[in-house]
Amino acid sequence: MVNQRTRVKFCGITRAEDALFAAKLGVDAIGLVFYSPSPRAVTIDQAKKVMAGLPAFVTTTALFVNPDANDVEDVITQLPVDLLQFHGEESGDFCRQFNRPYIKALAMHQQMDWDALNSEYDDARGWLLDTYKPGVPGGTGETFNWDWLPDSKQVSQPIILAGGLDAGNVKKACQQTGVYGVDVSGGIEVSKGVKSAEKMQQFIKQIIV
Numbered sequence: 001m002v003n004q005r006t007r008v009k010f011c012g013i014t015r016a017e018d019a020l021f022a023a024k025l026g027v028d029a030i031g032l033v034f035y036s037p038s039p040r041a042v043t044i045d046q047a048k049k050v051m052a053g054l055p056a057f058v059t060t061t062a063l064f065v066n067p068d069a070n071d072v073e074d075v076i077t078q079l080p081v082d083l084l085q086f087h088g089e090e091s092g093d094f095c096r097q098f099n100r101p102y103i104k105a106l107a108m109h110q111q112m113d114w115d116a117l118n119s120e121y122d123d124a125r126g127w128l129l130d131t132y133k134p135g136v137p138g139g140t141g142e143t144f145n146w147d148w149l150p151d152s153k154q155v156s157q158p159i160i161l162a163g164g165l166d167a168g169n170v171k172k173a174c175q176q177t178g179v180y181g182v183d184v185s186g187g188i189e190v191s192k193g194v195k196s197a198e199k200m201q202q203f204i205k206q207i208i209v
């Protein structure tokens with residue numbers, strides 16, 4: 001039996017050099033933000049450059065927040081993204097219309113209706129559980145109470161933990177929660193959209209030993 005380590009996604013990548021460095025460190029996935037109000041948003045041309053030098057086996061994820069279906073189509077017809085990430089209030093039907101694997105981000109509250117979510121997003125490849133902050137769809141840089149995570153009897157989808165992770169708390173997060181994966185954006189940046197090689201390395205060191 002192979003030991004499974006926590007999977008890692010670095011999100012909000014805007015520069016080819018950051019994507020390459022992340023790949024060298026061994027990340028499983030990188031995220032490209034297609035949500036224009038975000039300071040980490042990329043255009044399709046920028047995303048092409050970021051993706052160009054990536055080696056095989058690094059999953060590329062396109063992140064949207066309540067997009068028009070046409071905008072998603074534009075991205076998936078022009079870029080070879082592997083996975084869609086919906087970070088708004090998209091319905092299950094909306095997410096699955098593109099016939100692409102998707103993950104659904106959910107803003108965490110103490111009480112979640114896991115049964116309803118199970119039936120709405122039963123075909124999601126993972127649920128990304130992120131901090132709830134009114135008016136901010138994601139990238140808050142803030143953690144939520146990890147005791148609120150569901151147990152394996154409540155959900156069947158792989159859980160990806162997000163929200164305020166960094167090199168200082170990710171090890172504890174993995175040990176305490178046993179999640180399938182973690183997703184980080186602000187915790188590995190020097191400034192919004194610009195990743196820090198040092199912080200990326202420190203983050204990975206906590207997971208890949």
Ligand SMILES: O=C(O)c1ccccc1N[C@@H]1O[C@H](COP(=O)(O)O)[C@@H](O)[C@H]1O
Pocket residue numbers: 011012031033035038039040063065087128130137138139140141142162163164165183184185186187
């Ligand atoms: O990064 C953004 O700007 C962003 C904008 C809108 C929705 C989601 C966004 N990022 C995602 O938010 C989480 C947590 O980010 P952080 O580590 O707390 O900064 C992460 O999954 C990003 O993918």
